[in-house]
Amino acid sequence: MSNARAEREAGFSVVEALVALAVFALAGVGLIQLQAHSVQTLTRAERAALAGIAAQNTLIEAITARDKAPIGESVGAVDIAGRTWLWRMRVAATADANTRRVTVIVADGEGAAPIAQADGFYVVATSGAAP
Helix, strand or coil: CHHHHHHHCCCCCHHHHHHHHHHHHHHHHHHHHHHHHHHHHHHHHHHHHHHHHHHHHHHHHHHHCCCCCCCEEEEEEEEECCEEEEEEEEEEECCCCCEEEEEEEEECCCCCCCCEEEEEEEECCCCCCCC
């Protein structure tokens, strides 16, 4: 009799094996969802970083240009990392008559929400000053 009891208790029953398999399946689903979320987060971070680079590059080009942009608003596009980024630049007067404020806002499509913004200032060359 003890020999028959030992054989019954020697391994897992089918129900126990199915329960263990279900637990591992749920854990696997959770890991796959975590991986998908990580990829989405990485994509958003990459998009924000590239838009920031586009905004900073456009701002630097505006500030260092020999012919400064006039007060007002202008739009354009720049290609970075195989994507076209649309920018909108606003040049505004400041309290100092020789200083201008430049704001560059970047989006990844027409009518899309802004992704990045860069702000800076430049001094307007006065007559008699070296360029």
